[in-house]
Amino acid sequence: MPEGYTIAAAAARCGLPETTLRYWEDIGLVAPVPRDPSSGHRRYRTADVELLETLANLRAVGLSIDDMRAYLAGAADAPGQRRALFEAHARRLAGEVAALRLRLQYLELKVRYWTARDAGDEQAADEVAAELGAVIRQINPREAES
Secondary structure, three states: OOOOEOHHHHHHHHOOOHHHHHHHHHOOOOOOOOEOOOOOOEOEOHHHHHHHHHHHHHHHOOOOHHHHHHHHHHHHOOHHHHHHHHHHHHHHHHHHHHHHHHHHHHHHHHHHHHHHHHOOOHHHHHHHHHHHHHHHHHHOHHHHHO
């Protein structure tokens, strides 16, 4: 039996589809994987799989291919570059979380608005509508200009 992990075994260990492993090799994110001389099939070494596990973790937190490349390129550089990469991504995610919270607040207010309307409580509906206006201006600042 040839040494190393088959693509199926490497994919299973990393929690990634085989197509992702092939794609990452095709685009040069990972170095070409050694092939079994008799079959031509990929044989991932332990170090290859460990790198794939690291990339799978980076992918799981939403880093782009370019960010993963930067992470790998920073391996020989100062740890500050990697920290800066993670800080920038954390800021992007914080912005996305804030936007999602605002969207959730909008939806919850719409539920309250339509609940009040369905109950015939126009005063409550008007109060919620006023709250909605403030949220809409945050979601879409152009609404504030009109």
